[in-house]
Amino acid sequence: MLKCRTVWRTLAPLARTSSTVCRQNARRAGLNNGRLPACVPAAHMSTAPAGGGRENQLYVLLVGATCVGGAIYAYRTVKGDSQRYQDRIDEISSRPLKTFTEEPATPTQSEPPAAPSPAEPSPPAPDAEILAPIETADLPSVWIASTADEPAVEASPQEAAEPAAALIVEEGDASPASHKVSSHTPYLLIGGGTASFAAARSIRARDPGARVLIVTDELVPPYMRPPLSKELWFSDDPSVTETLRFKQWNGKERSIYFQPPSFYINAEELGSAENGGVAVLTGKKVVHMDVRGNKIKLDDDTEISYDKCLIATGGVPRNLQVIERAGEEVMKRTTLFRKVEDFKSLDKVSRNVKSITIIGGGFLGSELACALGRRSTESDLEVIQMYPEKGNMGKVLPEYLSNWTTEKVKKEGVKIISEALVKSVVSKDDKLEIQLKDGRLVKTDHIVAAVGLEPNVDLAKSAGLEVDSDFGGFRVNAELQARSNIWVAGDAACFYDIRLGRRRVEHHDHAVVSGRLAGENMTGANKPYWHQSMFWSDLGPDVGYEAIGIVDSSLPTVGVFAKATAKDTPKAATEESGTGIRSESETEHTASSPVASSAPSPTGVQHKDEYGKGVIFYLRDKVVVGIILWNVFNRMPIARKIIKDGEEHADLNEVAKLFNIHDD
Amino acid sequence: MSYCKQEGKDRIIFVTKEDHEAPSNAELIADDPNDPYEEHGLILPNGDVNWNCPCLGGMASGPCGSQFKEAFSCFHYSKEEVKGSECIDHFRDMQECMQRYPELYPQDDETDSSSQEAESRSALPTEKDSTAATSTAEAAVSADGTSPTDEQTAS
Numbered sequence: 001m002l003k004c005r006t007v008w009r010t011l012a013p014l015a016r017t018s019s020t021v022c023r024q025n026a027r028r029a030g031l032n033n034g035r036l037p038a039c040v041p042a043a044h045m046s047t048a049p050a051g052g053g054r055e056n057q058l059y060v061l062l063v064g065a066t067c068v069g070g071a072i073y074a075y076r077t078v079k080g081d082s083q084r085y086q087d088r089i090d091e092i093s094s095r096p097l098k099t100f101t102e103e104p105a106t107p108t109q110s111e112p113p114a115a116p117s118p119a120e121p122s123p124p125a126p127d128a129e130i131l132a133p134i135e136t137a138d139l140p141s142v143w144i145a146s147t148a149d150e151p152a153v154e155a156s157p158q159e160a161a162e163p164a165a166a167l168i169v170e171e172g173d174a175s176p177a178s179h180k181v182s183s184h185t186p187y188l189l190i191g192g193g194t195a196s197f198a199a200a201r202s203i204r205a206r207d208p209g210a211r212v213l214i215v216t217d218e219l220v221p222p223y224m225r226p227p228l229s230k231e232l233w234f235s236d237d238p239s240v241t242e243t244l245r246f247k248q249w250n251g252k253e254r255s256i257y258f259q260p261p262s263f264y265i266n267a268e269e270l271g272s273a274e275n276g277g278v279a280v281l282t283g284k285k286v287v288h289m290d291v292r293g294n295k296i297k298l299d300d301d302t303e304i305s306y307d308k309c310l311i312a313t314g315g316v317p318r319n320l321q322v323i324e325r326a327g328e329e330v331m332k333r334t335t336l337f338r339k340v341e342d343f344k345s346l347d348k349v350s351r352n353v354k355s356i357t358i359i360g361g362g363f364l365g366s367e368l369a370c371a372l373g374r375r376s377t378e379s380d381l382e383v384i385q386m387y388p389e390k391g392n393m394g395k396v397l398p399e400y401l402s403n404w405t406t407e408k409v410k411k412e413g414v415k416i417i418s419e420a421l422v423k424s425v426v427s428k429d430d431k432l433e434i435q436l437k438d439g440r441l442v443k444t445d446h447i448v449a450a451v452g453l454e455p456n457v458d459l460a461k462s463a464g465l466e467v468d469s470d471f472g473g474f475r476v477n478a479e480l481q482a483r484s485n486i487w488v489a490g491d492a493a494c495f496y497d498i499r500l501g502r503r504r505v506e507h508h509d510h511a512v513v514s515g516r517l518a519g520e521n522m523t524g525a526n527k528p529y530w531h532q533s534m535f536w537s538d539l540g541p542d543v544g545y546e547a548i549g550i551v552d553s554s555l556p557t558v559g560v561f562a563k564a565t566a567k568d569t570p571k572a573a574t575e576e577s578g579t580g581i582r583s584e585s586e587t588e589h590t591a592s593s594p595v596a597s598s599a600p601s602p603t604g605v606q607h608k609d610e611y612g613k614g615v616i617f618y619l620r621d622k623v624v625v626g627i628i629l630w631n632v633f634n635r636m637p638i639a640r641k642i643i644k645d646g647e648e649h650a651d652l653n654e655v656a657k658l659f660n661i662h663d664d
Numbered sequence: 665m666s667y668c669k670q671e672g673k674d675r676i677i678f679v680t681k682e683d684h685e686a687p688s689n690a691e692l693i694a695d696d697p698n699d700p701y702e703e704h705g706l707i708l709p710n711g712d713v714n715w716n717c718p719c720l721g722g723m724a725s726g727p728c729g730s731q732f733k734e735a736f737s738c739f740h741y742s743k744e745e746v747k748g749s750e751c752i753d754h755f756r757d758m759q760e761c762m763q764r765y766p767e768l769y770p771q772d773d774e775t776d777s778s779s780q781e782a783e784s785r786s787a788l789p790t791e792k793d794s795t796a797a798t799s800t801a802e803a804a805v806s807a808d809g810t811s812p813t814d815e816q817t818a819s
Contacts, residue, residue, distance in 0.1 A: 204725030205715040208733065262767045263726060275730045398674040520716065530701040556673040562681070645693045653666070653677055657688035662681040 185213040185270060187522065188296065188306035190286050190459070192216025194224060194508060195312040195490030195515035197258050200278045202519025209276040210523075213267060215298070217285040220340060221264060223256040226508050228343045229364055230538060232256070233371035241344045256340075289463035291483055308522045311465075311474060311488045312515065315453040315506070320359065322424050323449060329427035334447045337364060346448065350375060353445035354382060357434065359422060360450030361387025361394055363537050366409060368448060370540050373413035384444060385409070386417035386436075392539070396547075397616075398557045401630070404611050405539060412540045417442065453506055455492045468494035471504035478528035480518045487522060489514035497529050499646055500550055500625055507535035532640050544570030546636055549626035549643045551618055560656035561614030561630070569631065615639075615656050622648045624655070635659050713740055726768060728761035 187203050189196045192214050200212045214222070223244070231246035240246070244256045265277040288297040295305035317336035324331070335346050350356060350372055358369050369385040376383045389395065391402035392409050410416055421437040425447070434442040455473040459465070465482050466475040473494035476482045480495055488495075490511040494504040505514075510533035520527055538544040611630065618626035623646055627639040638658050649655050666679040695702070698709055706717045715724040715733060723732045735758045738751035748755075762769035 201722060201725045202716050204729060205720075208730055259722065259726075260767045262765055263722075265727075275727070277727060278725075398671075400671050400674065400676065516716070527701055531703045556675075558675045558677065560677045560679055562679055562684075641692060641695075647691070647693065649690055651690075653679065653683075654688045654690040656677075656679070657684050657686075658690060658692075660684070661679075662684060 183271070183302075184305045185211055186307045187212040187310075188304060188308070189214045189310045189312060190296070191310075191312035191314055191490070191492075192218055192222050192280060192282070193312060193314050193490060194222065194258075194511035195314075195493075195518070196310065197222035198512045198515030199310050199312065199489060199519035199522070202516045203523055204276070204278065206520060206523040206525070209274075211270050211273065211276040212278045213270055213304070214278065214280045215284050215286055215296075215304075216280065216282055218339065219283050220257070221261060221280050221282070222258050223340065224258065224508065225338075227256050228340065229337070229367040229371065232343060233347075234374070241347050244340065286459060287462075289459045291463050291465075291486065294485060306485070308485050309487070310515075310518050310522065311459060311482070311486065311492065312490045312511075312518075313456040313459070314491045315455040317449070318452040318454050319449050320422060320425075320451060322422055323447065326425045327427070330425050330432060330447075333427070333432055333445065334449055336449055337368065338453075349446050350381060351379070354380065355384065355444040356381065356446045356448060357384040357386060357432075357442060357444040358448045358450060359386055360448075360452075361385065361389050361392050361418070362396070362450065362452075363393070365448075365450035366392045366405075366539055367537060368450060369414045370409060370412045370538075373409070374540075376413045382415065382444075383413060384415045384417060384442060386420040386422070386434075386442065388419060388421050390418055392416070393537075395553055396551050397628075398553055398559065401559070401611055401616070402553070405543060408543045409539055453491060455494075455504070457492065468502075468504070470494075471502070473504045479521050479526060480514060480529065481521065487518040489518040495529055499530075499532070499644065503550070505533065507533060509533040509535055530644075532643055534636055534640070538570045541569055543631065544633075545628050545630045546633065546639075547626065547628040548636060548639050549618065549624075550620070551626040551628055555618045555620055555626070557616050557618050558652045559611070559614055559616040559630075560653055560661070561611050562661050570633070614661055615659050617652050617655070624649065624652075629659070632659060632661050713737060727765055728758060728769070731758040731761045734758075 187200075187210060189199055189212060193216075196214050196216070200214060203210050203212055216222075227246050231248065232240055232244070235246050237243065237245070237247075245253050246256070247253050263278070264280045265273055267279040267281045270277065270279040284302075285299040286296045287299050289309075290296070293305070294307070294309075295303050296309070297303050315338075317338045319334070319336055323334055335342055335349070337343070337346060346368075356372055358365050358372070365385060365387065369383060372381065372383045375381060385392075387394070389402070390399065391397075391406040393405055394402050396402075397405060406416055406418070417436075417440070419438075420440070422434055423437045424435045426433050426435075432444050432447060434444065434447070436442070457465075457467050457472070457474055460467045460474060463483075463486070465486070467473070468475040471494045473492045474482055474488040476488045476493055476495045478496040478498055480487045480489055480493060482488050491504075491506045493514060494502065495514070496502050513531055513533040514529065517525075517527060517529060517531075532548055534546055534548040536544070536546040613631035615632060616628040616630060617624045618628075624642055627642065629635055629639060642655060642658075666677055666683045668675065668677045670676070704714050704717070706714055706719055708714045713733075713736065723729070726732075731754070735751055735754035738754050739748035742748045742751060744750055763771065
């Protein structure tokens, strides 16, 4: 069809010419037949209406010449097109061949099941086969040499070439000759954090005798993160940076490590262990993932194949661009807080400097500010916290509550600089000078940047996995699955929450919940994300809250408050429930029925600005999508239920009654 | 009396104890006990043991996991008058295994108490599943300070 169009186009001028000639001949003939010479319209034929034979000959000549000229023109155009087409096809077919010769060690691209095999000559052949049908199919579209078609043409051969191209990315790592013997594990967990550990436990519980291998680039086995910015700072033990044990409010001590080292078995013994087990390979980074071949490659060139894989790579703390560009001296005095060693180094720093500035007003920044602020009362450490928002937790709490919280943080000994945008940081005379955009200058010794987390999606490229553009992280479905045998959990997972929509959550309990779910699904459960995770934060001994769902300060909120009594503090809550980690206290002690309150509850004057305790509902289209329990503890199941129902409630005060906020 | 104010898009209500005394008229949807998506307590709807229950901590997944599962399954399905009396061999195996990992299963009569804990927990799910069902429970930590499941928490 398109062919005809081009042909027509090339022949059109010729056709036009010939039709004009014919018309004029006809006219001439008509005219000569009987019209008066005077009525002949001005023809662009210069020959006079002279005698017969010579004229005819001329006509024949002209028409013939035009035809021949047209034919030559058409022939040349057609030839040129065909040549261009041929060139394009050659170029395309040469591409995959080129890539294959460069990477002989890649797993075979051919149809037979992918068993890891060394370099083989067959890859080019199957690929040419794949290309052949594509060529014929693309013939018509390539005929038209327009730029618009190029992507279309390249798309299909590109698909065949893509897996090969994807492997090329990591080409630098592969030395074709030396490959270590690859080993196999049924369950492979990439990343050694909370989500990974929760998945390991879930797999072992459901699949008896399962062999689980955790690969982490950290040097220690899995541990929990919340104490790094909370409990560990309040420990009385001077050797806490070594033991990493913290005393909970109830006096019980525990380590941040989920399990002591004796729990894990050696990676080498994993295959032979009678009842299976969990092995942790520390200090190894996964640099390449081959989805088609079901295997990964480590930074030491070891290849490990798997049956099911979990990606729980978490994230890396973000840094401010101005600090990154500020040079070595500034970077040396900046801490990006996430891991155990960051805790150790910050602890050391806090004992040796006079002033620390925390940039960031979210969870981590505020918790660290309070922790360091508490320390500042014992030493002459100056603690400054600066952030662009108006108040602490400005992106989470409604404005009135954020302001109230900021005052509490100030009471913890922290100097707050709000609405602060950092313009530049320079190192001068062994101190750091932070220049703000509004002109203020802050001089400090050390900076802690708590400005967010960048999810680690390094493996997306080699694995060909989708990365979410809105939230970051690997895009997975409601069952946390990215591809057939690949799941993602924890901070790095952008998943579909059936109730609340697509999200990515960076909280501890979510890592546990999603890790467990991923583990269940890896053992065949096929369950979606349904059990809503919660999170909590304490800002000093007076302010603590638990939250669930989408808690975004840009949503309309309804807050229902009562005045707090002495019993409504985080300390009291954990003492009562006998646990140290807030998310556990939920199961230990759930308030279910209203009991006559023993504490005197104030009925008279409600101090306007005292948000002692209460419940805050976050609404989206009149449905409650998030709840904060403000200094009200052990009521998470009710909150979870309300979010699960997803109902429109006309009067949220009635809903608030369900929480019995006046009781203990 | 309660009063209410509005700050932009945020509404704030202050309530007294009396205001909240009347029972709530907010409607909650009844839970479906057979909901396949819901988290379950120690006992699944079909009567089996939920080995993935957070309440068990790491008991079913640790090095002695299989011994624990055998012992506890035997106990769970036991129809004897003294429940679990025929399971003594399994419990002994479990105890032997646990003795090999003193760090994980701190010794001093803990193995007996752990089965007692599990027993008491099996009675719980009948009433309020949701309490035991949350993902972050620590098993058997309540009374004794050093129960075998205290070695770790999934949270």
